[in-house]
Amino acid sequence: MEVRPGQNTNGTPAWALITGASGGIGAELARLYAYRGWNLLLWGRDEGRLEAVARDCRRCGADVRIRALDLQDGHAAIASYREDDARTPIDLAILAAGLGDMKTADDATEKAETVLELGLVNYATPSAMAAAAAEAMVRRRRGHIVLVGSVAAFHAIPFAAAYSGSKAGLKRFAESLHMALSPHGVGVTLVSPGFVDTAMSRRVVGFKPFLQSAPSAARQIARAVERNRAHVVFPFLFSILRLVDVIVPWPLKRWILSRLKAGQVPRGEMTQDGQKK
Template sequence: MEAQPSQTMNGAHGRVLITGASGGIGAELARLYAIRGRDLLLWGRDAGRLEAIARDCRNCGVNVTTRALDLQDGHAAITAYREDDAASPIDLAILAAGLGDMKTADDATEKAETVLELGLVNYATPSAMAAAAAEAMVGRGRGHIVLVGSVAAFHAIPFAAAYSGSKAGLKRFSESLHMALAPHGVGVTLISPGFVDTAMSRRVVGFKPFLQTPASAARRIVHAVDRGQAHLVFPFLFSILRFVDVIVPWPLKRWILSQLKAGQVPRGQAAGDGQKK
């Protein structure tokens, strides 16, 4: 059966922005929305890979515009969003770009520069972009914003404080934004995936339960947006773990989390380079 175009709030079928579109989940989302006939605005850090994805999408007969941008520069991202929205309204903004890192067994702490980098890419810039999107969408009385977080937001992970902390901030921001924009006809969806087989996750050395493919993750996200779902957690096991995290007393939870171990290979040495898309 032929896929039907997804709708944003109020039935709009405008342009779709996807950040992190040069690989992983973002690239698969771009392909899915291209198949559905949606014009695309694709952002990514790697201009070459981004253009390759854009060519795939143009083969579906849709208009595709690309922009190479490093999301560590939040002010540039806000300006770019407003310019792109003014050129052609964005009715669905999927903020999927992210960066993962953790301290190694030889490090007592995470590097200050890494903490700043993850805070900007995973929390500050996507939140600011979501605010810019909200400004425009509220004015038009329609639109949908998607923020891609992580199940790491539910847990205090001692070897990945910057990553889990940045995703926790994004989770709280998304929940607040959802409530604020609901009366204005603008939807907000938070996505909290577990392990997905991307370049970033391939850097992680250790057990990765219920590993999802990027294509499977993208299909789940599109379905959640179609339904106007406020929060999607997948795989389902992580919904259960989230509940357990709430009811377990802190001393026991702290002991359990302190027993977790993981490692990673340096950026650029895994399949793909593990850097932000």
């Protein structure tokens, strides 16, 4: 029997879990996988927005369940993942939720609370969820885990130490997990996008080179999963910049990075779809 994408070996629709599904890349991934015949578990902080995305997916014939959860609570996320997986085994876990923040020009340092929040949402909780997914997938000897990071992981960014540091941690974890799970038939893909037109990037004030749409980012992630890529960086130019970063001596690199400037609109001054109030 031929098994089509989005189907289990018995011909029934497979289940994908997507975090951060209430908007941005996560919402576009949900719509894409619904169109391709997957059933969906959609997680996010905003239940109303999740339900709106779920309605779009149900129009494609997908069975969709939503869960409103704040990923700052890592223990709740682990327990919820295991609960969902026990009910319907998850074949694809896309951990796309993330937060972005940076210090303002008037601040000498980032706020301690912000550093903790980004560390939990961008690194600790998705890594723990990936470990929970790995436990179940290794037992079944099938499955794929996707961790969405950022090209910021490649650079020490003085005005966004919490963001770049949390994404760097996720990158190293994903690389290690990929090596650990390869012998067990479980795939791991790390995604390192540049600027994507989402609510998070709209808060950034200043030049956003090679800005891509969220649907385009979703298609590139899905393609990387299909090809079982260990790491995908987009747009492609950032792959070249990553190589440049490796060969540039640290004193010169530090001089360049220390002169970068950027600003950000505070979260409270933006609507949920990333528009300024």
